[in-house]
Amino acid sequence: MTMIERMPSRFFVGAEPGKPDVTPEPWFLDPREIGRALRARWALVLAPAVLLLVAAVAWLALVPPLYAAVTQILIDPRGIQVVKDGVTPSDQASDASLFLVDSQIRVLISDEVLRQVVTRFKLDQDPDFVRPASPLETLKSRLSSLIVTAGGPADDTLTALRTLRDRTTARRLERSFVVELAVSSEERRKSAELAQAIAETYLTTVSQAQAQVTRKAGEAVSSRLGELQDDLRQAEDKAQKFRAANNLVGTRGQLVSEQALTQLNQQLGAARARAGELRGRLAQIEAVANGRADLNSVTEIVQSTTVAQLRAQLAQIEAARADTLSNLGPRHPTLRTGELQVQTLRNDINAEIRRIAAATRNDYRSAQANEASLAATLESRKKEALSVDKSFVRLRELERQVEASRAVYEAFLVRARELQEQQRLDTSTSRVISPASLPERRLGPPIPAIFAAALAAGLGLGTALALLAVPAAGRIGSRRRFQQLAGLPVVAALPAKVPTRTRSKAGSESLRADTAYDVAVARLGSRLQRDFGATRPTVVLVTSADDRSGKSELARSLAASAALDGQRVLLVDADPEAMISRDLRSQAKRGAAEVLRTHSGLSDALVEGPTGVKILPYDDAALRLGTAAYTGAILTAASAFDTVFVDIGLIGTDIAAERLAQDQRFPALLLTASAARSGTARLRRALDALGRDPRVQLVMTDAEAEG
Missing domain, CATH: 3.40.50.300 (P-loop containing nucleotide triphosphate hydrolases)
Incomplete structure (x- = not known):
């Protein structure tokens, strides 16, 4: 018995004494359990892998490889500012520019561009783009013709166009106006040639479309010039006849009566200002003459030479009299003579002031008369102007119509000449910045990656089937x-x-x-x-x-x-x-x-x-x-x-x-079970x-x- 207890533990797999060996985790989380299940069902694990590898080999053998050539085109929505006013606006918001580039991508892969490439390379005769119908497709088409009304014969050009459209992709590179164009075919050189041809055809198509749009716009503008010229001539004739019929004569866009009325109004304003000024000066002079104001407060009296001389003499005499009074006393006979001289000079000054007042009064009366005359004349001219106003309003309306017709005609005339010149200009800056080159490898993942993916998918599927077979077996x-x-x-x-x-x-x-x-x-x-x-x-x-x-x-x-x-x-x-x-x-x-x-x-x-x-x-x-x-x-x-x-x-x-x-x-109760x-x-x-x-x-x- 001692010998048996010392035998290797691999002969007996059990829990340690006194320690339960129950693991609550699911069995499929145990790598050993997974290994046992996979070993027991190795054929089920390997079968999907073998099938997928065979399918990958068959796919590589039956499906011809495709090679994609890539070219890059810069689509600049701004263009060249050759003339001041182009047919299309050149300055646009960034979002609008991106939308324009996206729209040009649709033009790049449109049927109009691709059809020209199909015709140029004769793709309707290329088996790469027009494959002969297989027996299954032939049978399908015959069955369809029995059910529905049969259409016309198959169009090889349309078939080649559809194939080229399916094999052509274009996308705008992020944060740029660069468009990447990719074309795939079964030959490397053909892919590069088709990609380059599509890019060149697109640039030519855009340039021709721009010239055509400019030409149509120019023709539309030129067709309107004759009508606008006739409208301008009729408006001028109508305004001239109305002016002559109502005797409305003027210069520089203004009637003579209006000019005279303006001048009279200006003269009346000046006369009223002159009368007001003289009235104020007269009031000041009269205030000085009545003794209510100082002589120095009136400009005319201060500037008068006579008054200045008299005041100088008066000042000398008063100075001499003051000297005599201080030296000889108030009873000296000389003082009486000085008083008489002072009184005489003051009377002369007052007389001179009265003379100045009289002259100013005459000027004020003359200014009043002139003001009254001008006011009467202005009133009479106003009455005359009122009778002309209605005719003048109509004349102004006719003249505005003439100016509007002239402005439109001149604008159309200049625009027609500009559009004629723009037809000969190519303002597009779009160009091919990266010509198509021969592709290095076929489309899709590399062949080793295909086999590796098939093997991995097959093993994964087989593993899943083997693990699912464990509970399905019920053992x-x-x-x-x-x-x-x-x-x-x-x-x-x-x-x-x-x-x-x-x-x-x-x-x-x-x-x-x-x-x-x-x-x-x-x-x-x-x-x-x-x-x-x-x-x-x-x-x-x-x-x-x-x-x-x-x-x-x-x-x-x-x-x-x-x-x-x-x-x-x-x-x-x-x-x-x-x-x-x-x-x-x-x-x-x-x-x-x-x-x-x-x-x-x-x-x-x-x-x-x-x-x-x-x-x-x-x-x-x-x-x-x-x-x-x-x-x-x-x-x-x-x-x-x-x-x-x-x-x-x-x-x-x-x-x-x-x-x-x-x-x-x-x-004790032993409950046995067999794994198999x-x-x-x-x-x-x-x-x-x-x-x-x-x-x-x-x-x-x-x-x-x-x-």
């Missing part, structure tokens, strides 16, 4: 799935059984403990003794949901292993298939049913097995007497043994097996029948078949 498949399905740890995962039997000295067959299966069974037996051997005897039930051969072989092997370890072992066959009993070469003295009826011991019903194992063969009559009596007899007989293994029927299909499994007097043979549905029914029983231990009987 347990692996220890991890067994644990997750049962919610319990798997205490042992046994390898496949490879029996090797030898004959002992006594002549009976014995089981050699030198295979992987035997070592694993020995370890399982040691674990059972460690977990359930606290009380003697240790009674272990062995059952399954559908693994009948695996459970019976496990019960037989556990019994043989315990016997080799020196234990007294009883092996009970309670399986209706009696897989243990059918291999016995001897028979018991009495049957189990007879023993139960006579209430005697089971010793007479036991048979000697290999390595000293005592075996109770299957007896259907004994089970029909009741599982309680049968169990009691087994437990009674178990007192003479160290370990008892009971091989019962399948849970879910055998009522007796379910009753034995639910009997709590059996301390056991189904998930039957295992769920067995677990539902057992319930959450802590005695249940899971054992997988063929761990090497995991997948």
Whole structure:
């Protein structure tokens, strides 16, 4: 036994003692589980990869390669400012310019441009663009002609045009006015030639369209010149006749009566200003003459030479008189003479002031008379002007019509001359900035990338199918799935059984403990003794949901292993298939049913097995007497043994097996399953029948078949 416990751990896969090994994660998150599933279904994994590789080879062989040549065109929406006023506006907002470039892209790949290229290169005769109809297409067209009215014969030019349109793409590069044009065909040189031809044809078409638009505009403007000239002549004649009929004569756009009225109004204003000025001067002079104002406050008196001389003499005499008064006294006779001289000078000054006032008064009266005369004349002229106003208003209206007709005529005349000259000018700045060159490689991904993608997609699809086939098969498949399905740890995962039997000295067959299966069974037996051997005897039930051969072989092997370890072992066959009993070469003295009826011991019903194992063969009559009596007899007989293994029927299909499994007097219950043979549905029914029983231990009987 010591030798067995030291065998490599690969012979026995189980949880550590006392530690449950139930992982809640799904099985498909475990790389080992995925590896097992893929290894078991390697053909399903490789089949889609092979099919996709074959499809890739067929596609590369049947579909001709296409080569795309690229050229770049600068489409400048501004153009050249050759003349001041062009046909189209040159300065536009940025958004409008981008819209214009996008519109030119539509022109670049339009049928008008592409049709010229088709005609130039005779693409309607090129098999690359006009392929002969396949038999399937011919049959389809014939069937369509039977259903609907048949149209005319196929147009090769239209077919080539459609093919060229499908193979031509154009896009504006980001944040620029540069358009990238790409054309694809089956030949490198043809792709480059077609791309260059489309770009050149587009530039020529745009230039011709611009000239045509200018020519149409010029013709439209020129056609209006004669009508505008006749309208101007009629307006001038009408205005001249009205002027002559109403005697409306004037110069520089103004009538003579209007000019005279304006002059009189200006003269009347000047006369009124003059009268007002003289009236103010007269009032000041009279104020000085009456003594209410100073002589120095009036300009005319201050500027008068006579008044200035008299005031100078008066100042001298007053100075001499003041000197005499201070020297000779107030009674001197000379003072009387000085007073007379002062009085005389003052009278002369007053007389001069009165003379100035009289002169100013005469000027003021003359200004008033002139003002009255001008006002009367202005009033009479106003009356005359009122009689001319109505005719003059009509004349002004006619003159405005003449000026408007003249302005329109002159503008059209200048514009017609400009458009005639613009027809000969090419104001477009669009040009090819990157000519088309021979493409280096075919369109689409490289061939190695195609094969790699096909291989990856095939392996991915195969892997998905293999993983989906695991739940579709309805088998347990692996220890991890067994644990997750049962919610319990798997205490042992046994390898496949490879029996090797030898004959002992006594002549009976014995089981050699030198295979992987035997070592694993020995370890399982040691674990059972460690977990359930606290009380003697240790009674272990062995059952399954559908693994009948695996459970019976496990019960037989556990019994043989315990016997080799020196234990007294009883092996009970309670399986209706009696897989243990059918291999016995001897028979018991009495049957189990007879023993139960006579209430005697089971010793007479036991048979000697290999390595000293005592075996109770299957007896259907004994089970029909009741599982309680049968169990009691087994437990009674178990007192003479160290370990008892009971091989019962399948849970879910055998009522007796379910009753034995639910009997709590059996301390241990081994539930076995086969990775390759056991189904998930039957295992769920067995677990539902057992319930959450802590005695249940899971054992997988063929761990090497995991997948």
